[in-house]
Amino acid sequence: KTLAAVAPTIYHALKGRGCLVVTTNDYLARRDADSVGSVARFLNLTVGLVESKSTTEERRAAYACDVTYVSNAEVGFDYLRDHLAYASEDAVLRGASFCVVDEADSILIDEARTPLVVSERVDAPFDKYDVARRLVEGALRRGRHYEVDLKKQAVTLTEDGYAECVGILGVEDLTEPVGSAWFPFVMNALRAAELLERDRDYLVRDGEVAIVDAFSGRVLEGRRWSDGLQQAVEAKEGLAVSALTRPAATVTFQALFGKRLLCESLAGMTGTASTDAAEFESVYGLVVAPIPTALPVARKDYEDAVYATVEAKWRAAAAETWRAHQQGRPVLVGTASIDDSHKFAERLLETYGLAARVLNARPDAAAEEGEIVADAGRLGAVTVSTNMA
Structure with a gap:
């Protein structure tokens, strides 16, 4: 290609x-x-x-x-x-x-x-992000004060939750006054706590939050979440809260x-x-022209295997990886997050004494990407990767 x-x-x-x-x-x-x-x-x-x-x-x-x-x-x-x-x-x-x-x-x-x-920076009320973080971590409870829909990636504040926030913050209305209301700060703190996971959705490096692309598993250099969500994540991780950004151009x-x-x-x-x-x-306006392979496709596609628990799935995947490695076949294991890639590699090492190369968006691994990819097809090589591969 x-x-x-x-x-x-x-x-x-x-x-x-x-x-x-x-x-x-x-x-x-x-x-x-x-x-x-x-x-x-x-x-x-x-x-x-x-x-x-x-x-x-x-x-x-x-x-x-x-x-x-x-x-x-x-x-x-x-x-x-x-x-x-x-x-x-x-x-x-x-x-x-x-x-x-x-x-x-x-x-x-x-x-x-x-x-x-492309955004431009504006002043942010830094103290409000920390107050909202402490409110979410210390007072609000999932299922009572708010509901989480992971499929829709949404968090909804319940009536009890709204009343709890109003009482603790000492205000009459979370949506007033316009321009300095508490509501967006509370909601962003909830989104940061419930929807965004460290080493899956973002990394913390050099005191800053770096967003990880869900499609490629790579760090989106220079990208930031908008509408105060970036600052809420920074507060969640105990980092210095950066200035707010306002969209200047988009495409x-x-x-x-x-x-x-x-x-x-x-x-x-x-x-x-x-x-x-x-x-x-x-x-x-592009016409797709399929180009047949020069030789018949040698890949074999097997039926999916479904397991009752994540632990059972990981055990089976590790056993299959070991079996293929014993035959000298190079193996690529795909994982959904940075954290999962390291956990699976550790499982292989602890269970089978098998040292796998790990490829993900963490700086130490990303710096060796070319070398890891070049070695991945060698005899008996085992590579555990996020979508980067």
Whole structure:
């Protein structure tokens, strides 16, 4: 798939009007710029790379190249920042003639309506976040004072809960006065406590809260929750509460690519597009062309196994991992959260003496991503990973 993108990328780059290769994260953008980009360099074409750590000047220079490798988040935020720039010389993007999206189903379908938001900072009533945290942790009880719907990711304050908050806070109405009411602080403290889990939804590193992407399992560098939720999580973790943010500009990937805001022509590639063919055509005007495999698919798909408890499921998964390892087969174990990945690796070590490599968004593991992925297919290798893999 990666090699298949070379021909159309080179063809459009030779027109001299820029070509974007958009993928899901910095790691893939950097990998492709280093490896596949060598073809473009061999043909005397310039190759640029945009990463989260790139400066404004580096971004401008990268986008000016014949071929630019960049993640969907970075190019989206650059588009927003360019529209907030006061002068044209402060912008970094240029209109590209062609854009090819890798993992098109993830970017154009799964994350299509995920808003990218550039915010500006405003003053925040820091003490209220800590008061709301102590109220939730010390006085409110689930099932009596509030209800939690994990499926809908919603928390609802009951009448008893409302009365309890009013009494403790010494106010008559949680929704008054407008602009400084207690209600949003209490609700955000409840959401932070009940809906957001450390090492699953976010990490704490260097005294700051870093959001973990539910789709990829990677840290969303520079992203923050809005409407006071970021500050509520910081208070929950005992960190210094940061300033509030207010949206200054926003765009979705569906608008960015569907309306051709970045390029004149668009293409995509993925291993799982056929099921979304109708949506690709209706929303993006893209026709899905399936390419058959060169050889028959060797993978065997077995029936799902359902267990009564999580413990039973983990025991069976560990036993199956050990069995495959004994045969010398490389094994990849997928987990739903950062915490689960470490717990499963510890189980393998304690039960079978099997040392597995762990790949997740924690800084120590993420720094070794390239090495872990390169070694994952070796004889007898066992890798435990979140969605990053």
